[in-house]
Amino acid sequence: MKIFKIYIPVLIVILAAGCRKDPKLVAPTDVYPTNGYPKTISDLQSVLVPAYSNFRSVGLWGFELMPKVLANSTHTANAVYGGDQAWNEMTNNNLSISNNYVSRVWASLYTGVKNCNVVLNAADFFEQNYATDNDKAMIDRIRGQAYFLRAFYYFQLECFYGEAYIKAGGANGDKKGVPLYGKFPADLESTQIGRSTTRETWDLIEGDLQKAAELLDGVNWTGNDQGRVTEWAAKALLGKAYVFTEDWANAKTVLLDVIQNSGKTLMSYEKYKDSFIGNKASEFNEESLFELNIDGDSKGNYGPWGNTPNATNLPGVVWAPWSLGGNGTEADGFPLGYDNESIHDQNVKRFGYPLGYYNIVDNPDFDASKPASYRNPEKVMDPAYKAAALAVRANKTADPRLFVSTLQPWLDSVRFDGANWAPVSKPRYLIGQQQYGFSFRKGANILWNLNAHPEQPNNIYFLRLADVYLLYAEAAKGSGDNTTAVEYLNKVKRRAYGYPVDAPSPVDYTSLTDNTVAIDDPVLGNNPLYYERWAELFNEGHWWFDVCRWRIGPSEAAYYGTALNVGGAPFTFNESKSYSWPIPLGEFNSNAAIAGQQNPNY
Structure with a gap:
């Protein structure tokens, strides 16, 4: 968001260089001119690429976020390495405002937002100056992808850094959300904005996803494009946003649309078992709604x-x-x-x-x-x-x-x-x-x-049908339809045990308070909804958000006890602060408008 701070000094150097022809002094090589680009659909596609590739920033899913941040925050991992204080803070759910993982996640997610706003700006420019009538459909597809990706980045930002989740009836809607950049900043002054409310943040997320679903209606990507966003990815994430804000009626409508009309089904257990270990035959399968496409390389050196x-x-x-x-x-x-x-x-x-x-x-x-x-x-x-x-x-x-x-x-x-x-x-x-x-x-x-x-x-799954089934079960429960809730939990469980998904089985739950297999677990031991989300989505990057929105941090800390990297000291969980990450110190140093808007107790 502070791009102008970077490029104003660069422009001064360029102007001072006059007509010298040294390529290093002619212009930045990693930005495109905004007065004549993009001129073609191919150009516009190239502007879209960073909005996707940003997922693999060092602070996000390809590197730090999954193994160093989320696996420790949720105690999926027992980490032996205790030499990284920021890592240890994650394990203890006791973060400082200078935690480097917190800072990199914030910066990387906002880089994603910036990249999406650049795409939307470029799409408008291209359509107004160079596009033909034949380009309109593809421009809208590119816009649809940018809206989805911006919503995805803001979804993560709000869940990590927002002060509180919205509850049924709108409670907590006036709490602090995150700064919202609805368009690419035109100057340095426009980068200085404070935090919006949680309601305003979720409204932007939901609005972007509604636009994405409309613009991508009926689009079917094939071949090398199959990793792109679809209408059904947008609707699945929209349904998830409604569940996370306890808007049960809208959640049920949208999620049922995905279940009935996306053409997606739960894969067999045999295929499911090998879908997380780099098996190319399982990529973009019948259950996948959105996944990060990754081709291996051998550049080495970690x-x-x-x-x-x-x-x-x-x-x-x-x-x-x-x-x-x-x-x-x-x-x-x-x-x-x-x-x-x-x-x-x-x-x-x-x-x-x-x-x-x-x-x-x-x-x-x-x-x-x-x-x-x-x-x-x-x-x-x-x-x-x-x-x-x-x-x-x-x-x-x-x-x-x-x-x-x-x-x-x-x-x-x-x-x-x-x-x-x-x-x-x-x-x-x-x-x-x-x-x-x-x-x-x-x-x-x-x-x-x-x-x-x-x-x-x-590949890394971001959205798959099993998640949609579990979200639909939660929405059904929230609206008082416990019978439907239990059935959709059972559909997911049946697949895991190798039974037909849509027929009763010997492992079915009979109620939302039935016993699960969890041993000596006072919370998940008799809560099939909580247990199924934990077991089905284990180590896929979802559980931290569930812990925070259900506010079960103290019971999770008590259940897991301790870890090697914190020297065996008992876990604690501070309910007055730990459900929200701190806004990084660097943001306060560069954004005057956010002064005094830190999350409570940081």
């Missing part, structure tokens, strides 16, 4: 964490699963990336895993005539325990989504060198401790070692 800013996404570097060592021991095990995080034990129990911790014993099948190796280990998981663990899977005693989302030591495998499969190991830093030691699977890389080949082509 992307922006290693001074290679244009590398592909790398959450899997932080979420790296562990492989048994070459000599067949856990002590010699190694991660397929960094060794920063494993799955927090309480998540294993929340998925209903009923067994205690395993022991390592002598391998009854060890062949002493051959060297010890991961194929011929001297020690193994207790065979009796392994048999019981396999029975848990076969009998679906635990939620099968546990094994979609995580990797279990000794029972699951990773292709540690890109060719050979070895059993998953408990992380070395957990050996000797009473810990399950599960690794990440959903969103991670299990097909090669990212240390040797830093390339992760996993």
